[in-house]
Each structure stands twice: as C-alpha cells, then as structure tokens.
Amino acid sequence: MHDELRDALLRQLDQPEARIDLTRAALLIGRGAYPDLDPAPYIDRLERWALDLANDIPHDGDIPARIAHLNRYMFEELGFEGEDQDYYNPRNSFLSDVLDRRRGIPISLALIYMDLGRRIGLELEGVSFPGHFLVKLTVMGGQVVLDPFNGGVSLDEDDLTQRLRMQYGEIDVSVQSLLHRAGKREILVRMLRNLKGIYHQQGEIQRTLETIDLIIAIDPHLDEEYRDRGLLFYEVDYAPAALRDLRHYLVAQPDAEDAARIRDLVIDLQREPIHLH
Incomplete structure (x- = not known):
C-alpha cells in the first residue's frame, strides 16, 4: 500500500509547480492512515464552501474586505480552530481529518485557508516561518502576513519578531528574510516532517520510515533525511x-x-555480519 501512496503522490507532483493541486496532494498523504481515502468528496466540500463564501462577498469588495469575510466564514461560521489540546495527534496532519473535525495545526489550517482564499480571488501563499506555518498575501506596497491557526489574525513585523524571540531568544536575522514563499513541494515536505516527528516520538518505526520515504521521493536532495532513515535502519538492525x-x-x-559520528557508525556496520531481513 505504501508504494501505491508514493506513486499516487508523485503523479500529482509530476507537473509544473503552477499546475500542482496542493489540496489534492495533501489529502493523498492521509492514505498512509486511511488506505481507501478518496480526495474527491473533500474537494467538493471545499468548492461548496467557496461558493457560499463568494455569494456573501460584495462584487466590489476590496482585499481587506475579502480577508475579513474569509476569516468570518472559516473561523466563525464553519468553526475551524487551532488544536492546542492534542497538538501532536497525527490526525491534525491529515487534511481529511482536519476538514471533518475542523481542528488542526498551523500548516493544515493554512492549506484550507489558502484553498478557500484562492477560490475568492485572494492569491494567498504559504510561508515556512520558523516554528509556525503562516500565510501571506502580496499587495501594493508590501505584504500582509496572516495566521490561520489564530483565526486569520494579521501580523506585523513587531509581532513576528516577538514570536521569534519567544521561541529562539535574541537572534540576528531579518524577519523579512524568513517570509519567502513556500513552494507546493516544500509545503508537502513540511507536513510530512511534522508526521515524521510525531511517529518517531510515538515509537512508530515503520510509519516513520514510510514517511521519510515519501519525503525523499518528493525531494531527493534532502540529505539529512537519508541520515535519519539510515539511523532508523541501524536501530532496527537492518545493516544493508x-x-x-x-x-x-x-x-x-x-x-x-x-x-564523524556517522562515519563511526558506518565502520561499525561494516564490521558486523549482514543479517537478511
């Protein structure tokens, strides 16, 4: 089943960035837990919501008005909210679960927010801000940064600097340098890395390995993922x-x-007899 999931995901990604259906690809990740998951009903649901939302927006509504309507509809009418009680539950990373339960973590809520926003003319983009995924909208004269985990609140540079300081202390880095657009593959990798960390923390070695395999399939240049997968194979005594x-x-x-530490492990592995698994 894992091979089928990887192949389905790669088929979605085997096209130019602009044509990748990010929502559909993110829904496919859920097949790791729900093998029979069909993305179509969830995409239909998002389309119905977007129609309801669009009907409520004046034709001459400007960008602030559209953002306000999006926030009201998603967080008040539909009732989406950030999950802070059971944050590290894998279900918060499966978009189907988030759409059903209307609770999620920053990146899963951001995906729904971006999908609905795009359907009402807001070209929202993901931002891989350290520690907390955000969304931005480029406007004349700058950009608006929004936090779907906290009701779509707008964040200025002081807010973002304060968040960095709370998490990392004093750092010598420009906030603006951390607000680059996250590509669709980058977003999927970040979602999978969240799952990878959760599974590893829970001791789910097989699921962790399968998740790393998906990450590498999406981006074979992430060298640290080979290291992490190798260390897990070492942990389960799969030397080859x-x-x-x-x-x-x-x-x-x-x-x-x-x-140096990895070289020492390689030397140890080369000295041991190979066990077939």
Missing part, C-alpha cells in the same frame, strides 16, 4: 539499508557537524 543511506549522507555532506 543503514549502510546505503548513511554512506549517501556522508558523500553528500562530508563536512557535516555529525559526519
């Missing part, structure tokens, strides 16, 4: 796969901070 991935990492990142 561990050697393959750890060697890949060392070739790609010979000067990495952990390169």
Whole structure:
C-alpha cells in the first residue's frame, strides 16, 4: 500500500509547480492512515464552501474586505480552530481529518485557508516561518502576513519578531528574510516532517520510515533525511539499508557537524555480519 501512496503522490507532483493541486496532494498523504481515502468528496466540500463564501462577498469588495469575510466564514461560521489540546495527534496532519473535525495545526489550517482564499480571488501563499506555518498575501506596497491557526489574525513585523524571540531568544536575522514563499513541494515536505516527528516520538518505526520515504521521493536532495532513515535502519538492525543511506549522507555532506559520528557508525556496520531481513 505504501508504494501505491508514493506513486499516487508523485503523479500529482509530476507537473509544473503552477499546475500542482496542493489540496489534492495533501489529502493523498492521509492514505498512509486511511488506505481507501478518496480526495474527491473533500474537494467538493471545499468548492461548496467557496461558493457560499463568494455569494456573501460584495462584487466590489476590496482585499481587506475579502480577508475579513474569509476569516468570518472559516473561523466563525464553519468553526475551524487551532488544536492546542492534542497538538501532536497525527490526525491534525491529515487534511481529511482536519476538514471533518475542523481542528488542526498551523500548516493544515493554512492549506484550507489558502484553498478557500484562492477560490475568492485572494492569491494567498504559504510561508515556512520558523516554528509556525503562516500565510501571506502580496499587495501594493508590501505584504500582509496572516495566521490561520489564530483565526486569520494579521501580523506585523513587531509581532513576528516577538514570536521569534519567544521561541529562539535574541537572534540576528531579518524577519523579512524568513517570509519567502513556500513552494507546493516544500509545503508537502513540511507536513510530512511534522508526521515524521510525531511517529518517531510515538515509537512508530515503520510509519516513520514510510514517511521519510515519501519525503525523499518528493525531494531527493534532502540529505539529512537519508541520515535519519539510515539511523532508523541501524536501530532496527537492518545493516544493508543503514549502510546505503548513511554512506549517501556522508558523500553528500562530508563536512557535516555529525559526519564523524556517522562515519563511526558506518565502520561499525561494516564490521558486523549482514543479517537478511
């Protein structure tokens, strides 16, 4: 089943960025937990919501008015909200669950927010802000940064700086440099990395491995994912796969901070007899 999921996801991504249906691809990720999941009913639901929303917006509504209507509809009428009680539940990363339960984490709520916004003429883009996924809209004279996890509130530079300081302390970095547009593949990888961390924390080794496999399939240049997969294979005593991935990492990142430790593991693995799995 995992191979079928990977193939289905890659078919969605085998086209230019502008033509990728991000919502459909994100829904497909849920097949890792729900093998029979069909994205079509969820996409139909989003289309119905967008029609209801569009009918409520004046034809001459400007951008602030459209954002206000989107916020009211999604967070007041539909009742979507950030999940802060059970934040690390994998269901918060499955878009189908988020659409059913109307609760989610920043990135899953942002995907729904962007989808609805696009359907009413708001060209919203994802922002991989450190620690908390956000959404932005480019307007004449600048950009508006919005937080769907907190009801679509608008954030200025001071708000964003304060968030960085609360999480990382004093850092010498420009907030503007952290507001670049996140591509669709980048967004999917971030969603999968959330799942990867949750599964690993829960001791779900097989699910963690499968999630890393999807990440690498989407972006084969993420060298640290080969390292992490290799370390998991090492943990379950699967030496051939561990050697393959750890060697890949060392070739790609010979000067990495952990390169010496990884080389020691590779040496140990080469000394041990190979067990077939």
